Amino acid sequence: MATALKNLSEYQSEGIRDVSARRFGIVVAEWNHEVTEALFEGAIATLKQHGVPDENVVRKNVPGSFELSLGGQYLAQRPDIDAVICLGCVIQGETRHFDFICSAVAHGITEVGLKYNKPVIFGVLTPDNQQQALDRAGGKHGNKGDEAAITAIKMLSF
């Protein structure tokens, strides 16, 4: 279902376990920081709503979304972190660079989760333009950061 037909911040809550004692890593790409900071605010707010204290969250920044895979791996390999949330925003430009970044980071984040056998969440927006990004970072379509955080929580409830 396209995002335009659903709200990223709405979710079914049945089956969610208590995660207040679990520890989360959040990796935030600095590119398009207005958007990625909004994603982070959504993610941290969602974790707090589920009882996760600030001290149970480790935040690290990376330059761009391409680096989310390695940043996510740095955190996923830590025995004191139960799940990793990767937040980024890759906006289509004039060239095919967008395609290479999006493909690399999607595959990279997937590989990290499988390698370390723990949730590593793809919280990366891949819009055509800035407005589409803002609409999905606390705008009319909700917040991808909320979705990424609740996805991490649900995977820890597996």
Ligand SMILES: Nc1c(NC[C@H](O)[C@H](O)[C@H](O)CO)[nH]c(=O)[nH]c1=O
């Ligand atoms: N254009 C965007 C980038 N580009 C930078 C890459 O992510 C990477 O940091 C660089 O290629 C060096 O390895 N990153 C984004 O997150 N969003 C963009 O729109």
Ligand SMILES: CC(=O)[C@@H](O)COP(=O)(O)O
């Ligand atoms: C996704 C990108 O790297 C992109 O913003 C770069 O823009 P361009 O393709 O016009 O060089």
